[in-house]
Amino acid sequence: MSKIRPYSMAFCGGAYGDEGKGRIVDKFVSDFAKKRDVIVYRDNGGANAGHTVEFENGKRVALHQLPSGIFHKKATVVLGKGMVIHPGDLLVEILQVKAAGYKLPKIVIDEMATLSLDTHRAFEAVLKDWEEGGKGSTGRGIAPAYVDIVLRHPLRVRDLVPFNREKVAKHYKLYQGLLRGLGRALADVDVPELGSTKLLAVGSLEEFTARLSQQAKTIAPYIKNVYSLLQTKWGDKKTAFIFEKAQAIGLDTRWGVYPDVTASDCTFDGIFSATEGIVSPSDISIRAGVLKATYMSSVGIRKLPTVMEEKLANKIREDAHEYGATTRRPRGIAYLDIPSLQFFSRVGNCNALILTHMDVVYAEHPIKICVAYTKGGKEVSYRPDQEFLHTVKPKYIELPSWDKEKLMKAKTKNDLPKEAKKFLQFIEKSIGLPVHMITTGPKREQGIIF
Numbered sequence: 001m002s003k004i005r006p007y008s009m010a011f012c013g014g015a016y017g018d019e020g021k022g023r024i025v026d027k028f029v030s031d032f033a034k035k036r037d038v039i040v041y042r043d044n045g046g047a048n049a050g051h052t053v054e055f056e057n058g059k060r061v062a063l064h065q066l067p068s069g070i071f072h073k074k075a076t077v078v079l080g081k082g083m084v085i086h087p088g089d090l091l092v093e094i095l096q097v098k099a100a101g102y103k104l105p106k107i108v109i110d111e112m113a114t115l116s117l118d119t120h121r122a123f124e125a126v127l128k129d130w131e132e133g134g135k136g137s138t139g140r141g142i143a144p145a146y147v148d149i150v151l152r153h154p155l156r157v158r159d160l161v162p163f164n165r166e167k168v169a170k171h172y173k174l175y176q177g178l179l180r181g182l183g184r185a186l187a188d189v190d191v192p193e194l195g196s197t198k199l200l201a202v203g204s205l206e207e208f209t210a211r212l213s214q215q216a217k218t219i220a221p222y223i224k225n226v227y228s229l230l231q232t233k234w235g236d237k238k239t240a241f242i243f244e245k246a247q248a249i250g251l252d253t254r255w256g257v258y259p260d261v262t263a264s265d266c267t268f269d270g271i272f273s274a275t276e277g278i279v280s281p282s283d284i285s286i287r288a289g290v291l292k293a294t295y296m297s298s299v300g301i302r303k304l305p306t307v308m309e310e311k312l313a314n315k316i317r318e319d320a321h322e323y324g325a326t327t328r329r330p331r332g333i334a335y336l337d338i339p340s341l342q343f344f345s346r347v348g349n350c351n352a353l354i355l356t357h358m359d360v361v362y363a364e365h366p367i368k369i370c371v372a373y374t375k376g377g378k379e380v381s382y383r384p385d386q387e388f389l390h391t392v393k394p395k396y397i398e399l400p401s402w403d404k405e406k407l408m409k410a411k412t413k414n415d416l417p418k419e420a421k422k423f424l425q426f427i428e429k430s431i432g433l434p435v436h437m438i439t440t441g442p443k444r445e446q447g448i449i450f
C-alpha cells in the first residue's frame with residue numbers, strides 16, 4: 001500500500017524537454033530549505049542535459065550534470081546511481097558555479113553511478129557518420145555509457161577511487177577495437193568538452209589515463225556510498241526530498257520518437273531503480289510533469305504531428321529563447337498536442353502538472369490545441385512511432401488568448417485573466433491531472449502555486 005512521504009516532490013519534463021524544470025526546482029528547494037534539510041536527487045542522464053539559470057543580478061550559469069539545487073548552500077545534492085557521469089565536464093561545471101560567486105552545497109556522487117567518458121563520445125561521433133544508431137544524439141556519449149551497463153562492462157565512479165588503471169586500460173582498448181572496426185583511430189577522434197569551444201582529440205591511452213586519473217583525484221571527496229544516507233534520510237520523514245529528473249518523458253527510449261531519444265529512464269519510475277528500491281515513486285507526494293503552457297518545443301529530426309507554421313514558430317523561438325542549451329540547436333515549435341501529453345503523463349507516472357511560459361501568448365493569435373488524432377476518419381491515440389505519427393491528422397480547437405500584462409502581474413489564481421483560468425481548467429480536464437503551479441514570467445517571483 002502506498003504511504004505518501006511528507007516533504008517530497010519530484011519534477012520531470014512532461015513533453016520533449018526544456019520545459020523549465022530548473023526554475024521550479026529552485027523555487028521548491030528554497031521554500032523547503034527555510035525550515036528543514038533538503039536533498040536534491042538526480043537519478044538519470046548526464047552531460048546531455050542543459051539549462052541556463054538566470055539570476056536577478058544578471059548572472060547566467062549553464063547547468064548540465066548538476067541539478068538546480070546546486071545554488072542552495074543548505075541543500076545536499078546527490079548525483080545518483082542511474083546517472084552517467086563525465087568527470088571532466090563535471091569539474092568544469094563545478095568551477096563555473098563557483099566562479100559565478102556561489103558557495104557550493106554538499107555534493108555527493110553515488111559510487112555506483114556509471115562513467116561516461118571521451119571514449120563513449122568518440123564512439124558516438126563515429127556512429128553518427130556510420131549509420132542510424134548515432135543519429136539524434138547530443139554527442140555527449142550518453143547511450144554508449146548506458147550500453148556498457150547492459151553489456152556488463154561499465155566503468156563505475158568507484159573505479160576512480162582508488163584509480164583502477166587496469167580496468168580503465170581495458171575499457172580504452174575495447175573502444176579502440178570498436179572504432180578500429182569502424183575504420184577510425186580512437187586517439188584521433190575529436191570530442192566535445194565542457195569549457196572548450198573546440199573539439200578535442202581523445203588522445204593515446206597514456207594521455208587519456210593521465211587526464212582521467214587527475215580528474216579522479218579532484219572528484220574523490222564527493223564520491224560516497226549513498227545507500228545508507230538515502231535509507232536514513234528518506235526514512236526520517238523530516239528531511240525534504242526533491243527529485244529533479246533530467247530530459248523528459250518524450251525523450252525516453254520507450255516512450256519517445258526515434259531517433260531523438262535518450263538512453264535513461266526519464267519517468268518517475270527511474271527513481272525506484274536508482275535508489276535501489278528505497279524510494280517508491282508512488283510515495284512521493286507531488287510528481288509533476290512540467291509542460292510549456294501554450295506550445296511545445298522539440299530538438300532534433302522527429303516530426304511532430306502538430307508542428308507550427310514558421311511565422312508564429314519563429315516569433316515564439318525568439319521571444320522564449322528556444323535554442324538548445326547544450327548544442328545551441330534551434331528548437332522546433334509545435335502546437336500543444338493533448339494525445340501525446342496524456343500518454344506521457346500516464347507512462348511517466350505523473351500525478352500533477354506544472355505549466356511554465358504562461359506569458360508566451362499573443363493578442364492576435366488564439367491558442368490552437370490538438371485535442372485528438374484521426375486516421376482514416378477514426379480517432380486514434382498517440383503512439384511512440386514516427387511512421388505512425390506521419391499518418392495521423394490532428395484535430396484542433398482554439399481557445400482565446402489572455403492579457404499578457406495582467407497575467408504577468410498576477411499573484412494568485414484569482415488575479416489571472418478569465419481566459420487563462422479557462423485554459424487551465426481545459427488542460428486539467430483533458431490531461432486528467434491537477435495543475436500544481438504555473439509560471440507567469442521570467443522573474444523568480446513570477447510563479448503561482450495552487
Ligand code: IMP
Pocket residue numbers: 016017018048049050136137138139140141142143246247251259260261262263299300
Ligand atoms: P542523448 O542521449 O543525450 O544523446 O540525446 C538524445 C536525444 O535527446 C537528442 O535528440 C537530444 O536532443 C535529446 N535531449 C537530451 N537531453 C536533452 C535536454 O536536456 N533537452 C532537450 N532535449 C534533450
